[in-house]
Amino acid sequence: MKEQAMTIEIAQEQVGIFVDRVRSIRESLHQVVVGQDETIDLLLTCALTGSHALLVGVPGLAKTLMVKALASTFHWKYSRIQFTPDLMPSDITGYELLGKSTDGDSPSMTFRPGPVFANLVLADEINRAAPKTQSAMLEAMAEKQVTVGGQTYNLEDPFVVIATQNPIEQEGTYPLPEAQLDRFMMEIRIGYPLPEQEEEIVMKMAGGIPSLPEAAFDRDSFLQLRDLVMAVPVPHNVAKFSVRLCGSSRPQDERASQFVQDYIAWGAGPRGSQNLVVAAKAHALLEGRTAPTEADIIAVALPVLRHRICINHRAVGDGITTQDVIEQLLKTARE
Incomplete structure (x- = not known):
């Protein structure tokens, strides 16, 4: 009985630390993002479970800024991929290039990593790329690895993809297939800010783009938070x-x-x-x-x-x- 009470006490102490750290993350994000409390919490839910998110909203709602601020707060390596109809799979995963060998022998193929090799990848307007290019993200999202030239390369942990879609301009787009949609934990829809929030945004942006928040903690601290989430009993x-x-x-x-x-x-x-x-x-x-x-x-x-x-x-x-x-x-x- 005493051991059980001690276990509960330790769990509550860990939860208290978790809540304090998440509060500091929220405060850091609100240095650059006005409002959007629900969206921020849903993004944190995805990040803290190592899951991917699909952001849907009209232009100008700070989707990109929100994702960049999240990466900065976690001190993650951040990468942004602008999806366009002419984007090729190798533009995402990387490619092999013929180059000099280190031992002075005959030239050999060298792998050049693509922008998917990051902790947080922003796939901007993902539905603008052709299906073949969209599918290049599928292995990375599902297996946290990419295969180029028959060689498999593991992605760094943590690895999270946040993709965006514009709901009001569908001409020239390629809807995501159901198999790839299912790889996203959440579809997060962002609405317009309240009038007073929009006024605050206008005043804040009038002085220039705000600087990104400083890192709230390092990678190991984040992994501890993620491990705590996964250890919660169901x-x-x-x-x-x-x-x-x-x-x-x-x-x-x-x-x-x-x-x-x-x-x-x-x-x-x-x-x-x-x-x-x-x-x-x-x-x-x-x-x-x-x-x-x-x-x-x-x-x-x-x-x-x-x-x-x-x-x-x-x-x-x-x-x-x-x-x-x-x-x-x-x-x-x-x-």
Whole structure:
């Protein structure tokens, strides 16, 4: 009993340290980013679980600045890739070049790493590149490695990809395939700032682009935070709730309601259930709790599931959105 109490005490102490460090990260980010509290917390959830995020928002909402500030706060190596229709896979992964050998013998092929070799990669307007180039990111995101010329190169840990999409200009774009969308833990949608926040942005930018925040801590400290998130125990009822929520989103599943059968083409797969639980663990820690609850699953359900659920033509005709579907799923799962 005494050992159990000591374990709980140590866990609470670790959570207290976690909350203090995350608070310092938030303060650093708000030195350059005005508002966007929910977006920042969702990005932190992805970063602290080693997961990837898809940022969707109109131009001018500080998406790039937010990602650069995040990399600066974590003291990560940052790389930005501007996706365009003429971008080639080798422009991302790197390429082999014929050069002099170090021992003076005949020339040999030397690998030149591409911009994907970084801790935080910003894939800007990822849907503007051709599918072949988009797929070059898939191995890196899934396996944290790239293969060039038959040779496999491991990426440095941590490795996080944050991709952006512009929702208002779709001409000349290539929608991401479902397999690649599923590699992102969250689809984070950024809205317009409040009027008072926009005034603050205008006044702050009138003096020039603000400098990026200083590093809050080093790589080893970050890895300790990530390890703490992964070590959080998951109650059985939380895992069961996550599985039930994703299972009920599949029209062919016996748990699916008539609403789902009428309006969903396909639902979330097992990776959706896994990401719900992992995101809920981080959400619980961010709120200073030692274990997730069903309420944490509900809190992260929208950004985790909305790019994993595809509505059908009937839903489009009836004005039903993916958000409407997820809200109905949550309502049914709680009953």
